[in-house]
Amino acid sequence: MTSAFKKAWAEVVQPMISRPRRLQVAALCCREGDKGAKVLLITSRDTGRWILPKGWPIDGLxxxxAALQEAWEEAGVKKARIRRKPVGSYEYDKRLEGGVPVPVDVKVYRVDVDKLADTYPEADERRRRWVSPQEAAELVDEDSLKTLLRQM
Structure with a gap:
């Protein structure tokens, strides 16, 4: 009886109650500094934790x-070159309105930044900061993003 229950749970019940993974795109904004590569982190609007600019796919882009558009809106990236292939990915659980967690896969695209704007759509809602990839890995929460940053 127990194995039948486990099989029913694994094959029927669990798939029905699990939420499918959703996709987001992120911009790994980089520049060369005096002491090597720097990564641009921003704060999230809700918790203030350090993150990469990211968002949902955008129709028509x-x-x-879409990752470059998020870099503009959230971090003020005005002039940049984006690499067309993702440099990696990471997973996290996004809390939607009402506190419901949704599992998300994030594809990360490298953006080589030439210029930042002082005024941009979310300038009043976020802070931004250039840090080394190692420091960025210490500041973000997601383990797989930490790994990606440490490999730069």
């Missing part, structure tokens, strides 16, 4: 172009 490719994934890298």
């Amino acid at each position: 490719t994934a890298p172009d």
Whole structure:
């Protein structure tokens, strides 16, 4: 009886109650500093934790172009070159309105930043900071994003 219950749970009940993974795109904004590569982190609007600019795919834009749009809106990236292939990915649980967690896969695209704007859509809602990839890995929460940053 126990194995029948486990099989029913694994094959029927659990798939019905699990939420499917959703996709987001992120911009790994980089520049060369005096002491090597720097990564641009921003704060999230809700908790203030350090993150990469990211968001949902945008109709009419490719994934890298959507990541670049998020970099503009959330971090003020005005002039940049984006690589068309993702440099990696990471997973996290996004809390939607009402506190319901949704599992998300994030594809990360490298953006080589030439210029930041002082005024941009979310300037009043976020802070931004250039840090080394190692420091960035210490500041973000997601383990797989930490790994990606440490490999730069």
